[in-house]
Amino acid sequence: xxxxxxxxxxxxxxxxxxxxxxxxxxxxxxxxxxxxxxxxxxxxxxxxxxxxxxxxxxxxxxxxxxxxxxxxxxxxxxxxxxxxxxxxxxxxxxxxxxxxxxxxxxxxxxxxxxxxxxxxxxxxxxxxxxxxxxxxxxxxxxxxxxxxxxxxxxxxxxxxxxxxxxxxxxxxx
Amino acid sequence: xxxxxxxxxxxxxxxxxxxxxxxxxxxxxxxxxxxxxxxxxxxxxxxxxxxxxxxxxxxxxxxxxxxxxxxxxxxxxxxxxxxxxxxxxxxxxxxxxxxxxxxxxxxxxxxxxxxxxxxxxxxxxxxxxxxxxxxxxxxxxxxxxxxxxxxxxxxxxxxxxxxxxxxxxxxxxxxxxxxxxxxxxxxxxxxxxxxxxxxxxxxxxxxxxxxxxxxxxxxxxxxxxxxxxxxxxxxxxxxxxxxxxxxxxxxxxxxxxxxxxxxxxxxxxxxxxxxxxxxxxxxxxxxxxxxxxxxxxxxxxxxxxxxxxxxxxxxxxxxxxxxxxxxxxxxxxxxxxxxxxxxxxxxxxxxxxxxxxxxxxxxxxxxxxxxxxxxxxxxxxxxxxxxxxxxxxxxxxxxxxxxxxxxxxxxxxxxxxxxxxxxxxxxxxxxxxxxxxxxxxxxxx
Numbered sequence: 179x180x181x182x183x184x185x186x187x188x189x190x191x192x193x194x195x196x197x198x199x200x201x202x203x204x205x206x207x208x209x210x211x212x213x214x215x216x217x218x219x220x221x222x223x224x225x226x227x228x229x230x231x232x233x234x235x236x237x238x239x240x241x242x243x244x245x246x247x248x249x250x251x252x253x254x255x256x257x258x259x260x261x262x263x264x265x266x267x268x269x270x271x272x273x274x275x276x277x278x279x280x281x282x283x284x285x286x287x288x289x290x291x292x293x294x295x296x297x298x299x300x301x302x303x304x305x306x307x308x309x310x311x312x313x314x315x316x317x318x319x320x321x322x323x324x325x326x327x328x329x330x331x332x333x334x335x336x337x338x339x340x341x342x343x344x345x346x347x348x349x350x351x
Numbered sequence: 352x353x354x355x356x357x358x359x360x361x362x363x364x365x366x367x368x369x370x371x372x373x374x375x376x377x378x379x380x381x382x383x384x385x386x387x388x389x390x391x392x393x394x395x396x397x398x399x400x401x402x403x404x405x406x407x408x409x410x411x412x413x414x415x416x417x418x419x420x421x422x423x424x425x426x427x428x429x430x431x432x433x434x435x436x437x438x439x440x441x442x443x444x445x446x447x448x449x450x451x452x453x454x455x456x457x458x459x460x461x462x463x464x465x466x467x468x469x470x471x472x473x474x475x476x477x478x479x480x481x482x483x484x485x486x487x488x489x490x491x492x493x494x495x496x497x498x499x500x501x502x503x504x505x506x507x508x509x510x511x512x513x514x515x516x517x518x519x520x521x522x523x524x525x526x527x528x529x530x531x532x533x534x535x536x537x538x539x540x541x542x543x544x545x546x547x548x549x550x551x552x553x554x555x556x557x558x559x560x561x562x563x564x565x566x567x568x569x570x571x572x573x574x575x576x577x578x579x580x581x582x583x584x585x586x587x588x589x590x591x592x593x594x595x596x597x598x599x600x601x602x603x604x605x606x607x608x609x610x611x612x613x614x615x616x617x618x619x620x621x622x623x624x625x626x627x628x629x630x631x632x633x634x635x636x637x638x639x640x641x642x643x644x645x646x647x648x649x650x651x652x653x654x655x656x657x658x659x660x661x662x663x664x665x666x667x668x669x670x671x672x673x674x675x676x677x678x679x680x681x682x683x684x685x686x687x688x689x690x691x692x693x694x695x696x697x698x699x700x701x702x703x704x705x706x707x708x709x710x711x712x713x714x715x716x717x718x719x720x721x722x723x724x725x726x727x728x729x730x731x732x733x734x735x736x737x738x739x740x741x742x743x744x745x746x747x748x749x750x751x752x753x754x755x756x757x758x759x760x761x762x763x764x765x766x767x768x769x770x771x772x773x774x775x776x777x778x779x780x781x782x783x784x785x786x787x788x789x790x791x792x793x794x795x796x
Contacts, residue, residue: 184683188629191687204442204465208527208546209577209596209636210692216632217686224629 182232185225192218359778360794361741363734365420367404368787370732380783382770386450386458389774392420392781393460394788395445399429401462401515403473404788420790424473426515429464441466447532449541451554459518461541465528468543470519470554478506524550524560531581537588544581549593551605563611564593564603579694580640587646594651598622598635602662618649618660620667630682630691638694643703644775650706652697655679657708657718672718672725675710677748677759690764700773709768712757713784714744730768730782730789740794 192214199206199214369378377398384393392404405423432441442465451459457474482504485493527545534541542563543550549564564581568574576597584590589605601614622631634654642649648669651658655676658668674695678685685691690711697708709715710727718725727744734741747756770783778793 185629188683188686195689203440204444204528205437205439208574209579212574212577212596213633213636213692217629220629220632 182225182228185221185228188221189218189225192221361728361780361791362794363736363739363741364779364790364792366732366735366787366789367402367420367422374786378786380770380786380788381444381446382448383772383781383783383788384448384450384460385772385774385781386460387452387775389776389779391423391450391458392772392790393448393450394781394783395428395448395462396786397442397444399427399431399443399445399464401426401428401445401448401460401471403513424513424515426471428462428469428471428517429467432466434466446529449532449534451534452538454538461532461534463529463532463543466522466525468521468529468532468552469517470521471515472518473513473515476512476514477509479509480504481507519554519557521552521557521560524552527577530579533582533591535583535588536586540588542581542583542591544578544593546577549578549581549591549611561609563605563609565610565612579637582640582642582649585642585644585646592640592642592649594637594640596636597632598637598653600637600640600649600651600660616662616665618665618668620658626679628682630686633686633691634682639696641697641699643699644701645703648703650697650699652695652708654691654693654695657697657706659706659720670720672706672716674708674716675746677746678711681759685764688764690767693767693769695768696770698771698773700778701776705773707771707773707780709771709782711764711767712762713766713768714746715768715771715782728791730784730787730791732787738794741791 196211196214199210368380369375377396377400379397380394381397382393382395385391386393390406392406394402394404396402401424402422403424404420407419407421428445429443431443433439434441444464445462446465447461447463449461451461451470453459457472460471460473462469462471481488482502484498484501484504485495487493521543525543525545525548527547529543529545531544532541533544539554541552541554543552543560544564547565547567548562550560551563552560564578566576566578576595576599579594579596581591581593584592590602591605591611592600592602594600598619600618602616602618603611604615605611607613607615622635637651637653639652640649647662649660649662651660651668652674655678656674657672659670659672661669682691695709697706699706704721705717705719707715707717713730714727715730716725716727727746728741729744742755745753745756746762747753747758752758766784768782768784772781774780780791782789782791
């Protein structure tokens with residue numbers, strides 16, 4: 179339990195650091211962002227594994243499953259390549275943090291593979307655990323979370339997601 | 352009291368910078384570098400300025416005055432810029448300064464901020480022309496009709512003036528933040544490294560550079576490591592190394608292929624599983640890599656230790672020195688206060704027998720490789736009497752604190768020594784605290 183609390187605390191600290199680093203002069207530092215994401219990943223893994231030990235029921239562990247969308251750490255791309263707009267990414271992430279919550283249930287069809295490729299890039303912070311606001315903008319091609327058919331989701335389902343998942347987010351605390 | 356190097360005793364020599372406790376951010380020293388003879392000492396700061404000190408050999412008969420360094424030149428190397436396309440400010444902070452070997456009367460150095468490298472020429476002017484026919488002393492033009500005789504202008508002595516002029520600007524080659532520059536032993540090329548790429552430049556050509564290392568993954572979300580430092584071998588112009596955030600060092604040979612993504616050697620020490628923590632990745636990230644002067648070894652600095660590697664042995668370092676192992680149990684606090692992200696540098700002495708690096712509380716550490724001795728010294732104005740011998744400091748790790756020891760919890764983590772430099776030939780060291788530059792010398796020196 180202590181490890182769990184430590185992990186949560188480190189996660190919270192990491193996310194606040196990630197936010198703070200956006201307003202740094204010189205822009206987001208890739209090295210720092212990478213290290214923060216590695217710490218967050220370790221803390222998240224420990225948090226989840228200790229929760230699974232504490233509460234072995236399937237209901238709890240299932241919501242956490244959808245979190246694992248990619249194997250590597252996700253890096254917010256602060257200095258974008260020519261095809262991306264960093265200020266858009268940054269502002270979108272911060273906007274979406276406020277209203278986009280993670281969908282914890284397997285039944286959530288609104289957050290499945292989008293019909294069209296979203297230009298939003300999923301940053302490191304969106305791999306945060308379920309008790310923190312999370313943006314799930316899109317899936318990478320080939321990284322489908324569910325075997326649901328394409329075309330079954332609604333793009334821009336932020337508002338309804340918020341109402342749906344807030345009830346699930348709060349018990350996580 | 353004997354220290355590293357046998358009977359070496361370090362004495363305070365000089366301190367440069369404001370006495371003020373209130374540190375102006377622009378004055379924070381961000382890099383320190385001796386030139387190849389040690390006569391010049393350059394510092395760069397967060398405000399984009401370069402200050403060069405010159406060693407005045409005032410009194411050869413009194414060896415203790417040999418190492419007086421006085422300001423030689425000050426110039427604004429980089430200015431803050433704004434990248435309008437990405438809506439990002441580009442800091443003017445000087446990340447690295449590297450001197451070129453001297454070829455003529457002028458001195459040349461490379462200075463870099465996050466995005467742009469500049470080649471500066473520092474030259475002396477101690478004569479001025481006098482006796483123009485068409486110009487008066489004050490510069491006004493004379494009416495040619497009033498000239499009755501011609502004279503040849505002569506050069507007359509004047510007060511020494513040191514001029515710094517930017518000779519080359521190497522821009523627009525780095526998407527990510529530049530962390531290193533290194534001049535090749537061929538004296539024609541140099542490399543610059545950012546988080547994901549290393550570029551090779553010709554010192555004469557500014558509109559083109561060759562990319563020699565590119566570790567950017569096709570999908571940025573698969574990124575697992577970044578480049579943290581890079582350096583050319585001191586003698587072999589085809590060889591360079593780069594370190595990563597994962598604690599590995601790759602040695603590359605430019606003769607093998609144009610793109611050196613495949614390393615020739617990979618230096619990596621397996622992690623000690625008993626030391627695993629949330630912060631293992633952060634503390635294993637290498638912050639600096641330096642070849643020894645003889646080119647047989649290289650030294651790496653990670654958060655808690657300094658490692659010496661034999662270039663012929665890849666699987667583990669030949670020597671490991673703990674800089675401040677007592678911080679291992681404090682990593683969580685150091686993460687919260689951001690200190691865990693500090694990037695400490697390290698340096699070799701002239702004959703590669705001693706290595707030095709900085710720590711917190713304005714402490715710096717020296718490790719004598721031959722005598723297996725280490726010492727901790729402090730850069731502080733309290734020890735600032737001329738020629739005052741520095742007494743070794745000790746950090747108490749637990750239990751009863753002895754007199755003169757300082758406990759871990761009393762360390763000031765705002766006072767950090769990230770940048771140090773060692774004179775290439777003599778036992779003179781430059782140690783940068785936040786905004787002051789300390790110069791110490793060996794008592795015998």
